[in-house]
Amino acid sequence: MRKTELWVIVYIFLTIFIAMSGYFVYSVQFSTKEVINDTHNTRKKDLEKQVIRGTIYASDGSVLAQEALNSEGVEVRNYPYKEMFAHVVGYSVMGSSGVENAADVDLLTSNAPVSEKLQKEMAGIRNTGDSIYTSLRPDLQEACYRALGDNKGAIIVMDAKTGFIYAMVSKPDFDPNTVSENWASISEDEENSPLINRATQGLYPPGSTFKIVTLHEYMREHPIDYENYSYDCTGRISVEDSTIECYHGSVHGHEDLINSFADSCNTSFTNIGLSLDIPKLSDTAERLLFNRVLPTDLSYSRSRFSLSSISDTKTVMQSSIGQGKTLITPLHLALITQAIANDGVMMRAQEIVKKTNYQGVLLKEYKPEKYRQVMTASEAGEMKRYMEQVCITGTGKKLNNLPYKVAGKTGSAEFSKVKGESHSWFTGFSNPDDPAIVVTVIAENGGSGSETAVPAAKYVFDAYYGAI
Numbered sequence: 001m002r003k004t005e006l007w008v009i010v011y012i013f014l015t016i017f018i019a020m021s022g023y024f025v026y027s028v029q030f031s032t033k034e035v036i037n038d039t040h041n042t043r044k045k046d047l048e049k050q051v052i053r054g055t056i057y058a059s060d061g062s063v064l065a066q067e068a069l070n071s072e073g074v075e076v077r078n079y080p081y082k083e084m085f086a087h088v089v090g091y092s093v094m095g096s097s098g099v100e101n102a103a104d105v106d107l108l109t110s111n112a113p114v115s116e117k118l119q120k121e122m123a124g125i126r127n128t129g130d131s132i133y134t135s136l137r138p139d140l141q142e143a144c145y146r147a148l149g150d151n152k153g154a155i156i157v158m159d160a161k162t163g164f165i166y167a168m169v170s171k172p173d174f175d176p177n178t179v180s181e182n183w184a185s186i187s188e189d190e191e192n193s194p195l196i197n198r199a200t201q202g203l204y205p206p207g208s209t210f211k212i213v214t215l216h217e218y219m220r221e222h223p224i225d226y227e228n229y230s231y232d233c234t235g236r237i238s239v240e241d242s243t244i245e246c247y248h249g250s251v252h253g254h255e256d257l258i259n260s261f262a263d264s265c266n267t268s269f270t271n272i273g274l275s276l277d278i279p280k281l282s283d284t285a286e287r288l289l290f291n292r293v294l295p296t297d298l299s300y301s302r303s304r305f306s307l308s309s310i311s312d313t314k315t316v317m318q319s320s321i322g323q324g325k326t327l328i329t330p331l332h333l334a335l336i337t338q339a340i341a342n343d344g345v346m347m348r349a350q351e352i353v354k355k356t357n358y359q360g361v362l363l364k365e366y367k368p369e370k371y372r373q374v375m376t377a378s379e380a381g382e383m384k385r386y387m388e389q390v391c392i393t394g395t396g397k398k399l400n401n402l403p404y405k406v407a408g409k410t411g412s413a414e415f416s417k418v419k420g421e422s423h424s425w426f427t428g429f430s431n432p433d434d435p436a437i438v439v440t441v442i443a444e445n446g447g448s449g450s451e452t453a454v455p456a457a458k459y460v461f462d463a464y465y466g467a468i
Contacts, residue, residue: 047108050121053077054107054129054358056089056099058136059166064089065100065176079176081138084145087197088136088168088351091176094183097197102297103132103352111357128358134351135164143463144169147456152192152444153423154199156334157460160435162368163295163338163347167460170198200300203327204442207413208247208264208395208449209425210322212336212383215261216375217284218272219382229257229272237267242314244270244321247412247422247448261386262394264410264449266321273320274313282307288336288374289346295371296331296349303328323414334440336374337427340387341407341435344380346371384432395450396426399458404465407432408457410449421445426453430461437464 052075056065064085068078077092079085090098092107100107110117110127117127137157144155144167157167172192179186186194196202219226233252236245246252246266252259260268273281282305286292290305304327307319318324331349339346348369355364375383387407391399395410408428415423424446429438439457446452462468 050126051108051110051129052126053092055131056103056107057131057133058138059134059353060138062138064134064136065092077176081141082175082177083173084141084169085136086173086176087170087199088141088165089176091179093180094187097195097299099132099134099351101299103355106130106132106355111361111363112359130363131356131358131360132352133354133356135159135166135353136168136351137166140167140460140463141169143167143460143468147441147459148443149456151446151452151456152198153442153446154197154202154330155442155456155460156199156330156438156440157464158334158338158349158438158440160338160341160429160438161347163335163349163371164353164368165349165351166437168197168199168351170196170202197299198330198442200296200298200329200331202442203301203303203329204423204425204444205324205413205415206322206326206328206333207411207423207425208266208269208322209333209409209411209413209427210319210326210328211261211264211269212340212387212409213285213288213290214269214273214276214281214320215257215386216288216379216383217276217281218257219379220284221277221280226257229260231255231260231265231268231271233260233265233267235267237270237317239270239274239317240313242317244317258386258389259394261409262389262392264390264395264412269321270317273316276320278307278311278316279309288339289332290326290328294332294335294349295346295369296335298331298349298351300331301329303332322411330440330442333425333427334438337408337429337440338438339374340380340383341429341432341438342380343377344373344375346374387428388432391428395448396428396454398450398454399428399461402458402461403467404430404461405432406430406457406461410454412448415445422447424452425449426457428457430464437461 070076090100092100107129112127120127140157154170172194174186174194235251252263252265255268285305290303306325348371390396391406396408399406406428411425413423424443426449427440429435439460441453441456443452
């Protein structure tokens with residue numbers, strides 16, 4: 001064999017070795033959680049035999065989930081807040097969900113002192129898993145739970161600057177303490193689907209909240225003269241064989257752009273949508289993460305937007321006001337709102353703040369993570385101004401004249417062929433000059449946004465600012 005051929009073989013094997021080493025490192029560093037969480041992997045059961053599952057804490061130090069003994073002396077997972085944190089904290093039997101799923105590996109890993117670990121292992125005693133501290137606030141969680149009442153739907157509260165989640169409620173709910181006993185009835189309840197976290201997995205037509213996207217694209221296409229826009233609303237607009245009406249047949253009369261948005265005028269925004277460059281609108285929607293992966297470790301459904309240059313007039317008209325085939329999750333809408341509040345910077349949505357061993361020794365701290373600048377600071381500033389007007393003179397005016405200020409957008413999303421049936425939406429943030437929290441509400445079949453979602457959001461804002 002010639003020397004050159006030998007070197008070729010050496011280089012080939014060296015390349016293969018480096019590639020395999022790189023894949024091994026990647027698997028250990030990035031894929032461990034996914035592999036262990038896989039339902040076909042028995043490694044998790046082995047870990048449970050060696051480690052007592054760690055505790056999950058709220059931001060104030062209160063316990064959200066811990067191992068405990070029941071009245072019969074059997075070890076069980078205890079959730080002190082029962083239904084209130086059911087979806088966001090989750091469960092760890094019959095599979096896992098929520099924080100229990102996101103931190104599964106950490107909770108089943110013990111970083112107790114080495115001497116203690118060895119001593120317990122020698123004695124056949126299980127070590128205690130690491131603890132997880134979340135950003136979840138029981139006071140705001142309770143406020144969201146009360147605000148949603150008997151409505152099916154969801155509420156999310158997020159820090160406007162960091163993306164940390166303060167509260168996340170979904171209804172109908174379940175008691176995570178009795179998941180095992182009630183699994184059949186809970187998992188087979190197709191009418192209520194209590195196991196679905198509607199905040200992250202519920203896909204809904206966004207209705208008028210999508211006008212945030214339509215408005216943003218119109219401003220981008222008319223950067224100099226968008227303020228000159230005007231439209232005369234007669235309550236309906238017909239093009240070809242399609243007709244769009246304003247909610248409950250409202251006639252808004254002469255509207256400029258900011259009042260079209262504040263009054264949530266369907267006919268004006270249909271008119272705007274028909275004037276847009278549809279491929280550019282699609283690009284803007286995707287830049288705001290429609291059809292894309294969201295920056296979060298939460299389990300979620302991907303939002304959908306399907307307009308293209310070949311879409312017919314009816315589809316364009318419906319999509320411009322958030323109807324048609326457009327679907328969004330409350331989490332996604334909250335992230336878009338957070339980006340507007342945060343000068344166009346979207347943050348990673350996260351609920352885990354730090355990890356410690358069971359004695360409280362810090363192992364890892366999770367800092368706020370910037371995802372991407374999804375719009376310029378100037379564009380975000382204009383969106384803020386328009387959203388403030390919604391809460392001053394428009395459909396969100398129930399949020400005016402309060403001890404705090406709110407900027408937001410309401411939505412009434414039709415979901416059936418029965419006229420008048422609609423989901424009630426609100427998304428917004430407090431203190432527009434120095435944003436504090438984002439609140440996003442969806443109340444299924446709750447009517448207009450101002451009917452159900454706005455009062456629910458007000459209750460949550462009031463709780464945050466100590467007004468209740």
